[in-house]
Amino acid sequence: MNRSRADEGLSIGPWEVLPRLNVLRGHDAEVHIEPRYMDLLVYLAERAGEVVSTDEILGRVWHGQVVGDHSVYQAIARLRKALGDGAGERTYIETVPKRGYRLIAAVDRGSRPTAPSPTTKAHGSVPWKGLLLVVAGVALALYLAVQTEQSETTNEATTTIAVLPFRSLSEQENDAQIAAGFAIELADALGRLEHVSVIGPVSSSLAGAPHAARQRDLLQADIVVDGSLRRDGNTLRVAVALLDASDGRQLLSRISDHADNDVFAAQRRMAATLADAIRGRQGLPPVAEVDATPHDVQAYDFYLLGRYHRARRDPQSLHRAAAFFRDALAREPDFTAARVALATTILLSSYYDQMALDEAVAQATPLLEHVLQESPADADLLAAIGLSHYLRGSYGVAVDYLQRAIAVDVNNAEAWMWLGLAQRQQGDLRSAEAAFARVRVIEPLFTTAALNHANALSWMGDSGAADALLAALLDKVGDDAQLYRGRAEIALDHGDLAAAYRWSQRALAIDPQTPLSRANLAMVLAYLGRTADAARMVDGLHPASRAVQRYLDRLSATVLGLPDRDAATESLQTPPRANGAEIDWRLTHARAGMQRYLAGDMDVAHKQLDMALEGRIYPIERTDYDLLLCSMLVDAQERVGHRDEAVRWRERCGAELERSRRNGWQTLAAGYVGARLAMLDGHADVAREQLAKLVEKGFRNRRLLRADPLFSRLHGDAAFSELLDRLDATIDAEWQAAQSPAI
Template structure:
């Protein structure tokens, strides 16, 4: 048996580490390390001279604890201080940018120590029947126990030595319906979704999400291949048959490594009660394994009334529809949950899911956000009184706070949710959005990666991660992630739109045009896809086509929140509507209801203030921009965009002669810029803001150099540069004009290439020619439109 590293003294460079006591010793000098910091140093010492990634360290040293990169950074800093490491020339711990950390010092293991600590007995395996952290409806809790017990019966047990637990990855494929009724197909799928959620509550299992499971089931691969593609250790399959009063459910567990079936069972009920069948399954499996059900009583077979049985069927039907984030499927889900609650007003899970559906409809459809809140919040309050520890309920409450702009409160609820259910993929994704909205991009990337590991085929998880990677200075990584996704899922316009946005930020206008056209070819009437294409055409100086696209958008009825956010940015980006129209739209929103959220008020002031600043209305711009920024705790929209707002206010104050106020705001902008870099932001907008900061600080040479760097990294928004009042003092200089000419030449070259059919090889075979894919689409034409009122906002809103 290998010796436990904690039983050995380690000599690390000039230091002696006694792991059992967390003690560093050198020439009579002693330093006591915090337990976590000692674990970190031990782990690095196990890999001397090797680069160890952040993910590996967090997985090993912080195993089971939800933290972000910032905790690791602080621990590394404290270790360096304890070791006396030289900040100028590292002798112990080296940071390898974008890769991880490396222990530089030589490591020597000395003899085992016999007096430093009491012997620790080997850790016993923890059975999966450990008490759950929260209460669930009785039948649901039993179902978690029975399948968890089944897996525990044949999975390898933990070794005696204290090694990090590896949670098996489980995929629950949609159950097949063997009934004649079409609705039973959705009920069977909903049953599998509930089963996956219930299994995910176990901290010993990592359960992949239902969206990826559904897409995998629709492929032509067999069960073993599906599991291997999604890196699942076990796959659960099953079927459901209803005929008159007979309900039969079969379930099978397959080991993907060997392809063998590890467990299979058929269960029947003659009263058609799908909810009651869960209790019967629990009893039979528990009896077969002689398991301890923690003293929980099982409900009698007749526990559910006829209405309750039917209500649960509608609930499962809604669950199936809710996972598809389209307006049509969410509407079907809402109808099913409402029907369930009419039959059984006490069905708490239906209240939770109906609330979540209302919130998502406000984003993906034309349901007003305030109306959605009015419908969702009473349901959430009722559900919270009944099941205060339900992870999905906590997550939905977190989503409501995120959409309201209460990001800190959203994070608190979402952390509670994923702590209770580490396999809750939506919770991880929404947590990432809440962290990103607080400016912590590195933490957000970690959460998005967790969400994508659980839902590798869900478009919104990949889209959010790809965007975050792009904003952190890794656009190619985000682009590669989505390019791989669209090889599998080819009818996802949001993935193509984000690919277009990432290509746009990288300066690849040809690829940006190609991806935007692919999105538009999937649904030529999709408003957001039209906005995406309009944005690319604006960069390519094709303003006639831009105006036609946006005019068709404005003629449509009220849009959902996702579309409206995009159109708001577009209207400022290219000056497609008069500033009076922009003001009327925002001001009408602010007075439409007494329940306006503060984040909406700040966003309206920021957008209107930017429009005023570019139009030359300095007094209005100063008032609006100051209102948007003063007293702000979290970013208004996005950290790098807020810096554009902040530097615009500095310029407005300067032009108004308020130099003291301008200096105060400039210091704040500079501090916010440095904080953003520490939190991981390295977007193209950040590079442009850096040039603005240099110019506002009086260093024109540095401002021009930063502009050149921004162009080298993909900045192509020549209209913004031409209209930006911050650079007015530089506009007549040869260096500035050279930068403008360089951008114009690059844009002209890219536009010519977009018209070359050989340049457009799309993964779904669609043509890049708008007329070929959509005869009604406007033809791109060269335009000599004057510079626009512009805004650096490019990407559509993140997808919840």
């Protein structure tokens, strides 16, 4: 909404309202509120004394965005809390049952905003957290100085800052990891400012020592923040240096000592000074109010340790992170940030580890609901809720929450990445690619972000750009198993089996026992026709994490469900679960349905596939995978005599295939579905021609093509037999090339 008139001055009761700064001033204190809530307060003030309906609020404040009435309720509750409106008799905002809300306090539009007072609210005596704001203040002061030197025409320029992991000069156990966690928190604090882009902590830690040329080349940073922490009894010493990444020039160096009992006084002075400077020079809001921090010093240390381990993502690190967050909450139960971090870690464990999704959601949900009552606008909370919905397959809700998280904190790399994943699951590959590209601006060295971006480019048909992206990152960070697995997948998707084999071998050489590397190589071996080798490679991987299961699902289309399967291939199968999260329920039925279809058991296949697909709005795994399932369901229904259902699903498959192409999907798997639909429509010649083109483009899944019941009708066709022979010869040549030393 337009605040221009309200920006001239506004008072509500004893509160002075400063819309441009998102601040309420009164009672010798300042309260910072979310911009959306300020918009709502200003709108209610403009309609003071009138009943305003929820629909009016959604239209004027949310501008018609698809959010529920609960969002308005949360905003009203947040405003009441900020204004001090008690639960008894209301003095500010009144609820009019079945009609809406009314601002009943006196409104004076004659006051004018003045500079905020330096008074802020301290939440506890925590040296690390207070020191964090001090160091952030130094970095911001430098930022303002740099901006001041620029011409008036560059006020909207963004300064990119890299915060390197702080070094610990103490001998206390865990202090090195605490210092690294401290840098992560510092990056978060800086990243919430306008006109500042902060390189994420993962990339900053990978960049290594603060050598200016290296930082410029690896991170594209303007300014590098480097520092150290020393703890001696109750005193903390911080040393910080800020370097110009273009030439290595030291812009600022400061050493300061802080006792536990005066850190927050220093924090308040620094925050107030910076707020005035930002307001006067750039028109930016003051430093955001610090989240509630614990009174217990050890609780915050545990929290920083958890942040350090969670960034690593592997199962062991996630276990450690969760343990540290629980330790923090055991010492300080109301530690909001630790509660959100623990919930996020648990949810991530359902993907990277073997925790069942329903169990992860059951553990994480109470943690998130507790925080939602107190801090409904917290960016990390909103992102965690979005992640929860993404993992459960509620992709539309996930996108809504993740977009809200990004609106609060535009530099939240995890929120951007999960947004891209949710959009990809919705089938919107173009929007997903844009989100992944944004993640890589924030975290240029983050392997997972690069892989997601590369996959999106590959699935949009640009395998060259996708592989070049990963190759460039390997040049920067050195050998990385995850990046080699990514290159193997891209090569496999586009038919370069020899390259896929070499990259998957490189990944396995780095971490021979890692399930993901074993599953990656198994998939390549299956495409190369080395079925027994593939089965041995994945033997013993069950129960599998969701990441490993993704590979096993693809193997089910190359190894499983064949009439001649033996005990080795049988071990790859997983029985479907009848309980748990809906997305897991659908995935297990999809997996079983595909296996039974390829085995020719249509009575079971059509039931399993129908349970997987009926009633779902978004793809189960990814768009082209669902399209393959859809076409299998059509054929299975035809074969068991359910022709009306087959016609309905055939129309749906065709419409979804066209939609996927509009949304950027150009995979060989989607092309294979197109050939299947042509076959279902009785156009065998068209289907055969499309298959021939797919083989020319790199389609190499000969086991699927031979086992596919739909194409069994072509087995007596000379042209189809010639196509299969050509595919066999191509794959055999690829295997010979894979055995040759790389040049």
